[in-house]
Amino acid sequence: MTQTIIWTIAIITLLGVLLAVVLYLVAKKFKVEEDPRIEEVEKVLPGANCGGCGHAGCHAFATSCVGASSLDNNFCPVGGNETMKKVAAVLGMEVKEKAPMVAVVRCNGTCENRPRTNEYGGYASCRVKSALYCGDTGCLYGCLGCGDCVAACAFGAISMDPATGLPVVDEEKCTACGACVKACPKGVIELRNKGPRGMRVYVQCINKEKGGVARKACKVACIGCGKCAKVCAHDAITIANNLAYIDFTKCKLCRKCVAECPTGALVAVNFPVPKAKPAAPVAPAAAKVEKPAGAVSVKEAPAALASEKKTVETKEEQK
Amino acid sequence: MKKTFSIGGVHPNDSKISSGCRIEVLPVPGTVYVSMLQHLGAMANPVVAVGDKVKVGQVIGEPSGFISAFVHSPVSGTVKSIGPRKDLAGWNITHVEIEVEGDEWAEGIDLSDTLVTEIPQDTKAILDKIKLNGVVGLGGATFPAHVKLCPPPGKKAECLILNGAECEPYLTSDNRIMIERSKEIVVGAAIMKYVLGGCPAVIGIEENKPEAIAAMKAAVAELQANAKGYDGISVMVLKKKYPQGGEKQLIDAVMHRQVKSMGLPIDVGAVVQNVATSLAVYEAVQKNKPLITNTLTVTGDCLPMERQHNYLFRIGTPLSFIIDQMGGIPEAAVKVVSGGPMMGKAIVNLDATTVKGSSSLLFLTAAQTVRKEQGNCIRCGKCAEACPMGLEPFLLNKLAKNRMMDELEENAVHDCIECGCCLYTCPANIPLLDVIRIAKGDVIKIIRGRQAAARAAAEAAKAAEAAKAAEPAKVAEPAKK
Numbered sequence: 190m191t192q193t194i195i196w197t198i199a200i201i202t203l204l205g206v207l208l209a210v211v212l213y214l215v216a217k218k219f220k221v222e223e224d225p226r227i228e229e230v231e232k233v234l235p236g237a238n239c240g241g242c243g244h245a246g247c248h249a250f251a252t253s254c255v256g257a258s259s260l261d262n263n264f265c266p267v268g269g270n271e272t273m274k275k276v277a278a279v280l281g282m283e284v285k286e287k288a289p290m291v292a293v294v295r296c297n298g299t300c301e302n303r304p305r306t307n308e309y310g311g312y313a314s315c316r317v318k319s320a321l322y323c324g325d326t327g328c329l330y331g332c333l334g335c336g337d338c339v340a341a342c343a344f345g346a347i348s349m350d351p352a353t354g355l356p357v358v359d360e361e362k363c364t365a366c367g368a369c370v371k372a373c374p375k376g377v378i379e380l381r382n383k384g385p386r387g388m389r390v391y392v393q394c395i396n397k398e399k400g401g402v403a404r405k406a407c408k409v410a411c412i413g414c415g416k417c418a419k420v421c422a423h424d425a426i427t428i429a430n431n432l433a434y435i436d437f438t439k440c441k442l443c444r445k446c447v448a449e450c451p452t453g454a455l456v457a458v459n460f461p462v463p464k465a466k467p468a469a470p471v472a473p474a475a476a477k478v479e480k481p482a483g484a485v486s487v488k489e490a491p492a493a494l495a496s497e498k499k500t501v502e503t504k505e506e507q508k
Numbered sequence: 509m510k511k512t513f514s515i516g517g518v519h520p521n522d523s524k525i526s527s528g529c530r531i532e533v534l535p536v537p538g539t540v541y542v543s544m545l546q547h548l549g550a551m552a553n554p555v556v557a558v559g560d561k562v563k564v565g566q567v568i569g570e571p572s573g574f575i576s577a578f579v580h581s582p583v584s585g586t587v588k589s590i591g592p593r594k595d596l597a598g599w600n601i602t603h604v605e606i607e608v609e610g611d612e613w614a615e616g617i618d619l620s621d622t623l624v625t626e627i628p629q630d631t632k633a634i635l636d637k638i639k640l641n642g643v644v645g646l647g648g649a650t651f652p653a654h655v656k657l658c659p660p661p662g663k664k665a666e667c668l669i670l671n672g673a674e675c676e677p678y679l680t681s682d683n684r685i686m687i688e689r690s691k692e693i694v695v696g697a698a699i700m701k702y703v704l705g706g707c708p709a710v711i712g713i714e715e716n717k718p719e720a721i722a723a724m725k726a727a728v729a730e731l732q733a734n735a736k737g738y739d740g741i742s743v744m745v746l747k748k749k750y751p752q753g754g755e756k757q758l759i760d761a762v763m764h765r766q767v768k769s770m771g772l773p774i775d776v777g778a779v780v781q782n783v784a785t786s787l788a789v790y791e792a793v794q795k796n797k798p799l800i801t802n803t804l805t806v807t808g809d810c811l812p813m814e815r816q817h818n819y820l821f822r823i824g825t826p827l828s829f830i831i832d833q834m835g836g837i838p839e840a841a842v843k844v845v846s847g848g849p850m851m852g853k854a855i856v857n858l859d860a861t862t863v864k865g866s867s868s869l870l871f872l873t874a875a876q877t878v879r880k881e882q883g884n885c886i887r888c889g890k891c892a893e894a895c896p897m898g899l900e901p902f903l904l905n906k907l908a909k910n911r912m913m914d915e916l917e918e919n920a921v922h923d924c925i926e927c928g929c930c931l932y933t934c935p936a937n938i939p940l941l942d943v944i945r946i947a948k949g950d951v952i953k954i955i956r957g958r959q960a961a962a963r964a965a966a967e968a969a970k971a972a973e974a975a976k977a978a979e980p981a982k983v984a985e986p987a988k989k
Contacts, residue, residue, distance in 0.1 A: 307856045310843075310879055312939035316946050322856055323598025398600075 226279060227251045233275040234265060239343045241266045241366025260284045267344075267364035289383040290365035292347070292358045296332040296377045297393040297454070299353035303328055303407040319374040327406030330396045332356065332377045341372035360387055382437040387459035390440055390447060394454040397430040404452065411454035417446035510715060512747035513757040514764075516896035518929045520677050520750055520850065522716055526807040526816035527680040531688055533820045534833060536608055540583050540824030541593055542568060544602040546863040547644040548651045549575030554604050560587045565614040565798050567640075568604050577652045578642035579604075580798035582822040584612040596827070596846055596860035597853060603861070606824070617797050623691050624794040625735040631703050634793050641792035642799045642864075647671055647753065647782035648847065650865040653789065656781065657703050659774045665704040666777030669762050670697050670786055672713040672720065673746060673753035676848025679868050681803035682783050684818045686713065686720035689787055690727035696786030698737050699793050704779055708740040710762050711783070714748045721745055750850060751927040755780045757896050769923050770955075799823070799864055806830065808871030810840035821862055828858045830869060841871035849876075850928045883936035891930035891940055897923045901930035901940040908947035917951050924948050 230251035238246035242265050244253055254263050260282050265272050270286050277284040309318060309325045315337040323329045334354040339347045346362035347369055349355070356369075360383070369378045381391060392411050396403040400412030413431030425439035426446060433455070435446070447457045544552045552569030556562060562581040569579030585608040592600035613619060628634060639654040659665055670693070674682040686693060693711075701709045711728075713721050725743045732738045746752055746761055756767045758780055765776040773780055781789075784802065791797040806817040817834055827844075831837055837844070845852040847867055855869075891901035899920060907916045921944060930940040 310877060312879075312942040314942070317939070317942040320946055320949070321597070322854070323594075325856075329598065329600070 224255050226255050229279045230254055230276050233268075233272060233279060235267045235272065237267055237343060237364075239267060239364070239366045239368060241364065241368065254280060266290065266366050269364075290380045291360055291363050291383040291387075291389075292365060292367075292369050292378050293381045293389070293391055294332065294356050294358060294378055295391065295393055295395050296330075296355060297409045297456070298326060298328055298331040298407050299355060302409045303331065315372075316374045328396055328403070328410070329398070329406075330375060330377075331394075331407065333375060337372045337374070338369035338378060341368040343368060384437075384442065384459070388442055388457070389437070389459065390442055390444060390455070390457045391435055391437070392433045392454055393456045395432065397432050399431055403431065409453045411450075412452055414451060416449045416451065417455055420445045420449045510745055510747045511761050512749045512752060513760040513896060515898050516894050516929060517749040517751065517757075518894050518932050519748070520932065522748065523677045523809070524680050524683065524716065525678070525809070525811075525813070526805055526818055527683050527717070527719075529680070529684070529816050529818050531681075531684050531803055531818045531820050534822070534825065534830065536583055536611065536822055537825050537829040538608055539588070539826075540606050540608065540822065541603040541826065541861040542579060542582065542606065542824040543593075543595060543861060543863050544569050544579060544604070545595075546579060546650060546823070546865065547577040547642075548649055549573060549577070551602060552576060552579045554590050554602065556581075556587050556590070556604060558587055558589060561585070562587060562606060563612050563614040565617050565800060567798075568606075571652075575652060575655060577644050578640060578798070580642055580800050581606060582800040582824045583608045585609040594857045594860060596855040596857055598856045618795040619797075623695070625691075625695055625731060627695070627698055627702050627737045628793065629702075634699060634703050637793045637796065638789055641788075641797065643785065643788045643792050644799065644864055645782060646784035646788060646802060646865060646867075647755075647780075648851070648865060648867070650863075653781065653785055656779060657700060659704070659779070663774045664777065665707045665774065665779045667707055667763055667779075668697065668701050668704055668709040669758055669778055669780045670709060670711040670783050671753055671755075671758055671780055672711055672717075672724070672783040673758060674717070675714060675748075675750045675753040676850055676852075677750075678807050678870050679805050679848050680807070681805045681818055681867055683717045683720050685787055685803055686717070686783055687723045690720075690723040691731065692790045693783050693786045694724070694727045694731050694738070694741060695794065696788070696790035697741055698731070699789055700779075700781060700786065701741065702737060706740070707777075708742070711741070711743045712746050712752075712758055712762050713743060714746050714752055716748045751896055751925070751929065754896065754925050754927060756925065769920050802862075802864060802866060804830070804862065804866050805868040805870075806834050807868065808838065808841060808873075809876070810838045810871055810873050821866070823862055823864055823866075825862045827855065827860055827862065827869065830862070831858065838871055840873045842874045843872040843877045845870040845872060850932065851926065879939075880937040882938055885936060885938060888935065890933045890935060894929040894933040896927060896929060897925055899924060901934075901944060902938075904944045904947065905938065905940050908943045913951060913954060916947050917955070921948050922951050922955060 231247055234247040234251060236247050242250045242263065244250040250265065254260060254276055257263055260273065260277060264287060269289055273284045303326045305325050306327050307325050311317065311321060313335045315333040315335040318324065318333050318335055324333050332355050336349050338356050339349055344362050344364055346359045347356050350357045365380050367380055370380060377395060381389060394411040396410045400414065403410035404412055411432050413428055413433065415428045417433050418426040418428050423439050423441050425436045427434050444457050447455050544554060550573035553572050554568060555570050556568045562568060563584045564581060566581045567578055568581045571577055583606055585606045588605040588607050590604050593603035595601045635654050635657060643653040644650040645653055672682055672686055697709045697711065701707060711724055713724065721743060728741050728743060744762060751757055752761060755773055759765055759767060759773055759776060759778045763778055767773055767776055788799045800823050801820055802823065804819050804821050806819060815834055819830065844855045846855050846869065847853060849870060852870060885902050895901055904916060904919055904921050907919065924944055926941060926945055928941050934940060
């Protein structure tokens with residue numbers, strides 16, 4: 190009896206030692222050589238595997254960084270400049286700073302501004318909807334409101350506002366990975382410069398139809414009148430296809446265009462709310478221009494921020 | 509034993525309510541809007557200017573590519589405007605607006621009712637007439653007819669199949685023309701048969717249209733007895749099964765041949781044309797009449813019998829005009845569909861106009877249109893059983909949701925004919941077709957891109973070779989000097 194136990198232990202020990210030797214030799218023989226820097230780079234990356242950099246994941250991005258001669262073509266939008274500095278430190282390379290970006294929804298076609306012309310009863314997906322027809326409003330270009338961008342966001346930064354039917358971007362959470370930009374079949378979302386303290390001026394419309402048609406479909410459509418381009422001293426605004434576009438690399442945030450816009454398609458967000466007294470002269474100045482829409486939208490900005498926070502909760506409900 | 513296609517298919521209630529309604533000629537409206545995109549392919553270029561006087565049958569749009577078609581004026585009058593107008597899905601398409609004045613036809617169009625049975629013995633002249641008269645396939649895809657009737661070199665048509673299946677529920681326009689204009693259709697078939705080199709022609713009709721079957725059989729027998737060139741035309745009665753009217757399914761049912769993935773019917777020696785196309789070919793070739801009219805069914809469960817219609821309409825007639833003529837939208841209707849309930853498209857814009865391929869105005873009630881609550885896939889395999897192309901919709905749906913393009917291509921998503929059998933049969937109400945249709949588009953784009961890249965690479969290789977061949981010559985030249 191004792192002998193059996195001793196033999197068993199001996200044989201199994203021997204077998205273990207033998208196999209360990211075999212495994213060791215095999216591991217030596219077939220070892221995959223990988224640049225140890227890849228692992229080091231990967232450690233400083235966010236590890237979200239979002240694909241915002243254009244690579245399949247963080248590991249692929251690290252491999253690409255290590256293999257590249259400079260970091261100019263590699264940028265991790267999620268980690269931003271800080272992460273890229275760390276990556277550069279690991280690899281001993283230099284990195285150019287990039288201005289932080291944020292996803293911007295360029296449509297303000299809320300239920301009030303853009304009346305519904307028909308009822309969509311199909312599958313709730315923007316891609317499916319846009320493949321079927323023009324959408325349930327008179328606007329062929331605007332947001333379809335089925336939330337493909339919400340589903341695409343890996344960081345929970347986008348949520349649908351049930352009151353407006355439009356997506357809202359949480360600037361704190363948005364990493365500018367660009368997943369929502371790719372997911373939107375209408376091209377409503379754009380990555381724009383985040384701006385100092387989040388202050389941005391942009392055209393909240395992408396309707397390329399003639400002014401009258403666009404305005405009929407949506408109260409706050411850009412009609413391509415060109416007033417903003419005329420007033421801009423920095424040559425930042427271009428008008429093409431009946432639509433104004435602000436080049437954020439040239440825009441100096443003077444907000445002259447915002448006051449000029451007759452439909453309120455141009456908006457400025459995150460600017461400090463003007464105090465009650467200085468606001469008074471601004472309002473009549475804006476009133477001279479057909480409608481005081483510009484001034485209204487400036488005031489709207491903080492309200493929009495507040496609603497963003499609210500909608501984070503509603504997103505969970507939707508799930 | 510009646511024939512049908514071998515795999516898949518569903519049996520929806522056929523609801524051919526208006527099959528007994530005679531074709532009525534719809535009055536000409538005061539203004540028509542003629543779309544420049546009434547066919548598959550490139551948009552036609554308008555060739556008239558604002559203020560021009562046009563006659564019925566005059567060319568107002570010319571094709572802008574190989575796969576494109578002529579567009580003719582359906583009315584006589586003055587061109588009021590040329591510009592974008594919303595089609596029935598809400599997209600902007602160039603339309604020519606014509607204010608109607610009288611009804612003056614262009615010269616050379618035979619307006620008499622006499623049946624011309626003698627087939628012109630000149631293939632090129634026939635094809636030219638079909639092309640110049642803007643005939644497109646009226647089975648749904650509106651593919652230019654003359655392109656289909658010219659098989660590519662090296663391929664020969666062995667059978668012309670006339671599609672009289674009309675497998676979509678509710679639609680009855682093909683049924684009516686087969687009953688009322690059967691002889692013209694048979695002459696059209698004989699013309700196309702002649703163009704294709706005298707191959708046999710089979711008219712496939714589903715068993716639920718006994719009147720049409722009898723009429724077509726009588727017409728074929730009469731013409732075979734009295735005129736030349738009608739041998740080899742026969743009527744085949746098919747079992748009732750959706751989507752029998754699909755090109756590949758009809759070939760399978762009639763010839764027992766399967767078109768391979770990404771292949772064309774001509775690969776297996778078949779050419780399929782709709783019976784309405786055949787009628788248009790007859791009018792184009794024998795009467796020199798362009799394709800400016802078509803038959804449209806106005807139907808729906810919510811319409812009483814006396815409001816069911818089959819109209820012969822002028823192309824470009826606004827849908828709202830047709831609705832006025834039939835007495836307004838019924839109260840119970842919540843959705844108007846152009847085409848059948850399986851593959852038709854919901855109309856979002858009733859100011860849109862009819863086009864060459866318009867086949868119906870179908871009014872659906874709330875109960876018929878509401879989507880039931882979506883459940884989870886229980887892997888019952890009903891969709892795979894129903895798919896007439898032998899695909900696995902449940903798998904494609906999953907792959908499409910995960911955007912797995914390589915796997916989607918391996919599973920032949922590009923073979924989907926969008927018939928909707930999977931969606932119809934799914935007990936969990938999963939929107940299979942909606943998702944698969946998107947994936948199909950993406951995969952086809954990838955395949956086309958790859959083919960274009962391969963072509964470009966081959967050309968580049970050729971150019972490089974040519975350059976190599978030219979190089980020694982260049983080197984040799986200075987040596988001579």
